[in-house]
Amino acid sequence: MKVVSGMREKRDKDLAQIKKGLQEANLTEAEVIVRGAVHSIRDMGEFLFLVLRRYDGILQCVAEKTGENTLPELREGMTVEVSGRVRQEERAPGGIELAAEGIRLLSQPEPDSAMPLPIGKRKLSASLEKRLSLRPVELRNLEERAVFRIQEGLVRGFREFLHQQHFTEIRTPKLVAGNAEGGNDSGGANVFRLEYFGKRAFLAQSPQFYKQMLVGVYDRVFEVAPVFRAEKHNTIRHLNEYTSMDLELGYLDCFEELMELEQAMLAFTMDLLRKEYARELSLLQVKLPDVSRIPAVRFEEAKRLVSERYGRPMKAPYDLEPEEEHLIGRYIKEEYGSDLVFVTHYPSKKRPFYTMDDPEDSRLTLSFDLLFGGMEITTGGQRIHDYRQQVEKLIARGMNPEEFADYLMAHQNGLPPHGGLGIGLERLTMKLLRRENVRETTMFPRDVTRLRP
Amino acid sequence: MKVVSGMREKRDKDLAQIKKGLQEANLTEAEVIVRGAVHSIRDMGEFLFLVLRRYDGILQCVAEKTGENTLPELREGMTVEVSGRVRQEERAPGGIELAAEGIRLLSQPEPDSAMPLPIGKRKLSASLEKRLSLRPVELRNLEERAVFRIQEGLVRGFREFLHQQHFTEIRTPKLVAGNAEGGNDSGGANVFRLEYFGKRAFLAQSPQFYKQMLVGVYDRVFEVAPVFRAEKHNTIRHLNEYTSMDLELGYLDCFEELMELEQAMLAFTMDLLRKEYARELSLLQVKLPDVSRIPAVRFEEAKRLVSERYGRPMKAPYDLEPEEEHLIGRYIKEEYGSDLVFVTHYPSKKRPFYTMDDPEDSRLTLSFDLLFGGMEITTGGQRIHDYRQQVEKLIARGMNPEEFADYLMAHQNGLPPHGGLGIGLERLTMKLLRRENVRETTMFPRDVTRLRP
Numbered sequence: 001m002k003v004v005s006g007m008r009e010k011r012d013k014d015l016a017q018i019k020k021g022l023q024e025a026n027l028t029e030a031e032v033i034v035r036g037a038v039h040s041i042r043d044m045g046e047f048l049f050l051v052l053r054r055y056d057g058i059l060q061c062v063a064e065k066t067g068e069n070t071l072p073e074l075r076e077g078m079t080v081e082v083s084g085r086v087r088q089e090e091r092a093p094g095g096i097e098l099a100a101e102g103i104r105l106l107s108q109p110e111p112d113s114a115m116p117l118p119i120g121k122r123k124l125s126a127s128l129e130k131r132l133s134l135r136p137v138e139l140r141n142l143e144e145r146a147v148f149r150i151q152e153g154l155v156r157g158f159r160e161f162l163h164q165q166h167f168t169e170i171r172t173p174k175l176v177a178g179n180a181e182g183g184n185d186s187g188g189a190n191v192f193r194l195e196y197f198g199k200r201a202f203l204a205q206s207p208q209f210y211k212q213m214l215v216g217v218y219d220r221v222f223e224v225a226p227v228f229r230a231e232k233h234n235t236i237r238h239l240n241e242y243t244s245m246d247l248e249l250g251y252l253d254c255f256e257e258l259m260e261l262e263q264a265m266l267a268f269t270m271d272l273l274r275k276e277y278a279r280e281l282s283l284l285q286v287k288l289p290d291v292s293r294i295p296a297v298r299f300e301e302a303k304r305l306v307s308e309r310y311g312r313p314m315k316a317p318y319d320l321e322p323e324e325e326h327l328i329g330r331y332i333k334e335e336y337g338s339d340l341v342f343v344t345h346y347p348s349k350k351r352p353f354y355t356m357d358d359p360e361d362s363r364l365t366l367s368f369d370l371l372f373g374g375m376e377i378t379t380g381g382q383r384i385h386d387y388r389q390q391v392e393k394l395i396a397r398g399m400n401p402e403e404f405a406d407y408l409m410a411h412q413n414g415l416p417p418h419g420g421l422g423i424g425l426e427r428l429t430m431k432l433l434r435r436e437n438v439r440e441t442t443m444f445p446r447d448v449t450r451l452r453p
Numbered sequence: 454m455k456v457v458s459g460m461r462e463k464r465d466k467d468l469a470q471i472k473k474g475l476q477e478a479n480l481t482e483a484e485v486i487v488r489g490a491v492h493s494i495r496d497m498g499e500f501l502f503l504v505l506r507r508y509d510g511i512l513q514c515v516a517e518k519t520g521e522n523t524l525p526e527l528r529e530g531m532t533v534e535v536s537g538r539v540r541q542e543e544r545a546p547g548g549i550e551l552a553a554e555g556i557r558l559l560s561q562p563e564p565d566s567a568m569p570l571p572i573g574k575r576k577l578s579a580s581l582e583k584r585l586s587l588r589p590v591e592l593r594n595l596e597e598r599a600v601f602r603i604q605e606g607l608v609r610g611f612r613e614f615l616h617q618q619h620f621t622e623i624r625t626p627k628l629v630a631g632n633a634e635g636g637n638d639s640g641g642a643n644v645f646r647l648e649y650f651g652k653r654a655f656l657a658q659s660p661q662f663y664k665q666m667l668v669g670v671y672d673r674v675f676e677v678a679p680v681f682r683a684e685k686h687n688t689i690r691h692l693n694e695y696t697s698m699d700l701e702l703g704y705l706d707c708f709e710e711l712m713e714l715e716q717a718m719l720a721f722t723m724d725l726l727r728k729e730y731a732r733e734l735s736l737l738q739v740k741l742p743d744v745s746r747i748p749a750v751r752f753e754e755a756k757r758l759v760s761e762r763y764g765r766p767m768k769a770p771y772d773l774e775p776e777e778e779h780l781i782g783r784y785i786k787e788e789y790g791s792d793l794v795f796v797t798h799y800p801s802k803k804r805p806f807y808t809m810d811d812p813e814d815s816r817l818t819l820s821f822d823l824l825f826g827g828m829e830i831t832t833g834g835q836r837i838h839d840y841r842q843q844v845e846k847l848i849a850r851g852m853n854p855e856e857f858a859d860y861l862m863a864h865q866n867g868l869p870p871h872g873g874l875g876i877g878l879e880r881l882t883m884k885l886l887r888r889e890n891v892r893e894t895t896m897f898p899r900d901v902t903r904l905r906p
Binding site for chain 1: 454455456457458459460461463465467488490491507508509529530531532559560561562563566568569587588589590592593598601602604605608609616619621622623624625626627628629630631645646647648649650652654656663666667669670671672673678679681683685693694696703704706709710712713714716717745746747748749750789795838839840841859860862863864865866867868869870878896897899901902904905906
């Protein structure tokens with residue numbers, strides 16, 4: 001019987017291995033075999049410049065058209081194995097170039113069809129609608145794929161930092177019997193419904209209930225997972241399915257600890273990006289924000305400041321309108337040089353039923369949002385941990401505690417003082433990369449009109 | 454304006470800090486402050502044994518009932534801050550004990566209700582149904598919560614190994630316009646449907662299409678995310694929502710590389726568990742399987758071997774019945790001492806339309822399952838990368854290639870030879886921990902009758 005034990009050595013090398021090989025042997029050139037996709041071809045008459053696209057970057061190959069080389073007819077989208085001599089070449093991307101001696105075809109695109117986008121170009125000039133419809137191919141563009149490498153880094157930063165802080169990663173259900181944000185005024189309307197073996201089920205709008213239950217088990221928990229909102233908004237900042245990076249922290253002394261945790265997480269993540277995603281940051285020409293000091297301003301003060309500074313009348317007294325968020329961002333940038341700002345103590349009326357009211361003024365809550373570039377990317381706050389207090393607040397809002405029996409089981413049997421936050425991953429990516437539309441930083445966005453690809 | 458910059462120092466300590474503090478100062482006792490939930494109380498007459506439950510383990514406290522101590526009336530489920538002198542004590546769990554001098558109450562359970570389960574006991578004797586209904590509290594049992602710490606370790610092993618192997622983490626949509634496993638005979642029936650702004654949408658049964666598209670972008674991709682199956686099976690091994698650990702690998706030379714990758718990933722993961730989850734492994738008395746050498750047997754041979762050895766007539770010629778999987782597991786354990794076995798070359802009839810047929814015998818496929826303890830935990834295989842070949846196979850199966858236009862866009866514009874696999878996280882956890890029912894290793898399971906909590 002055959003036995004599987006260990007991974008075979010592949011004869012092709014990755015770019016780091018090649019560079020290391022050259023350096024260690026102190027060679028200016030060496031024989032190598034490399035694989036990749038044909039990203040672009042430039043015909044120079046007697047020879048071709050062939051750029052291979054690989055997970056670890058691009059490699060420029062030079063293939064002479066004459067002589068003894070076996071050169072198949074090359075097209076973009078083919079995948080090939082190139083053998084030849086690699087040499088240091090300052091003018092080539094990554095500082096090395098491969099003089100191709102043999103090219104073996106591994107796979108090819110459909111011969112009768114043309115690439116729908118010039119993915120080999122640096123910038124794609126097509127409309128966002130067209131680009132999104134062609135995502136399976138469009139993401140092969142080097143800048144486009146770099147966006148989601150950065151996004152991977154953001155998720156890794158969140159997870160690795162919280163792991164160091166002794167958080168446990170949880171997996172909570174997305175099919176639920178009740179509406180997790182039931183206390184929110186608009187909660188009933190923006191939830192997806194489906195039939196579940198003769199019962200009605202909902203798609204989870206957030207892991208809120210579950211992370212609170214589990215803070216009673218693990219003290220500190222997090223989850224990175226999809227959430228679903230049936231909102232009819234069709235704006236540059238709304239998605240109907242997005243990735244929420246959620247955490248919940250037990251044994252809080254005050255809700256400010258949550259902001260401190262988020263600031264420290266962001267600092268850790270920016271360091272991780274600098275260290276491990278330098279190629280992508282450079283390709284996208286991203287300047288990372290300074291997150292070492294993030295101002296925090298109270299809701300009422302923020303409203304007053306922007307009203308005074310920019311002469312904008314306050315309309316919605318209990319919430320921040322998108323334009324107000326934008327102006328707060330602008331004010332903080334002008335006054336403090338920061339791209340980020342915490343807004344704290346939101347009015348109780350506009351926060352969900354599980355939010356802890358401010359003991360100093362019960363019209364307010366121990367809650368916050370984090371704005372980045374004038375857009376909310378995080379909502380967080382301290383939660384009610386006491387059973388009776390939570391039941392009373394539900395009743396005061398005209399809600400029925402019996403409908404929340406599973407959730408309240410946690411409070412009933414004791415929960416530590418706790419709070420948490422949720423970060424919209426696609427919005428964070430959007431603001432970090434200074435994109436104009438959250439769809440640009442979503443691999444396969446879902447909105448009111450888009451369910452494909 | 455306030456500024457958020459760095460995390461405050463907390464006056465309470467974690468257990469590792471306390472032990473390190475004692476060792477470094479070469480002390481036998483020291484003043485500390487510790488927080489935790491009251492896990493159990495044992496009244497010894499003049500004093501109490503109070504066990505605190507914390508994310509990092511349990512801590513035994515001794516509280517005298519008399520003297521100058523401020524001792525509130527203690528109940529299970531309270532959370533407290535205990536100050537006192539910690540000392541080395543071999544008989545205590547973790548080797549240290551805290552002589553409580555002050556106990557401050559942080560939160561408390563509802564005074565009028567009793568714990569629905571004796572969570573302080575080592576084993577819970579309640580039925581699985583009852584335990585699942587009480588999950589928000591039941592998971593506070595030390596053994597139960599350890600199950601999902603191990604599960605966290607399995608996910609970390611998968612991700613960290615693949616990250617080292619230069620895979621990119623992807624995020625694919627769970628709301629989809631088409632049925633990802635459309636080619637499967639039963640694909641149409643077991644998918645959840647919902648209304649999506651006047652259109653029909655489905656919940657993704659797998660990220661299959663997306664990971665293949667993205668192998669054309671990043672060469673190597675993975676995702677750990679929920680998948681949804683509307684199967685009506687109510688068995689010990691089926692869930693209607695589960696976590697799939699998926700990967701797709703480009704530039705394959707042969708499909709056996711996928712099994713080698715999985716074996717190496719499992720070896721890495723078992724090492725990670727040994728190093729970082731020793732407390733949980735010991736609590737659950739888990740003996741990790743030897744995954745250093747995993748036998749691989751062809752489908753037809755496996756069927757023949759168990760039929761000969763155990764005298765079981767072969768009924769379904771194109772698939773393995775659960776009992777056959779069980780017997781293959783038994784055979785391999787008896788003959789080779791391995792808990793795991795790869796079964797390869799499944800018949801084409803029972804594999805989805807994207808599976809690569811075996812060029813040596815087109816009735817078979819370049820595919821495999823991994824069985825663990827006689828149960829399938831992984832399905833994988835090489836995929837068709839050529840556009841025309843894929844279109845022809847779709848047509849031969851009576852399917853309409855136009856319905857797969859988004860997916861086929863990737864093939865049409867060139868994909869490397871590739872393959873991948875998916876691992877059911879809850880089943881892997883179940884087999885590793887030798888549990889009898891996959892619901893036991895799912896935090897909040899979803900089955901035909903269960904949608905709560």
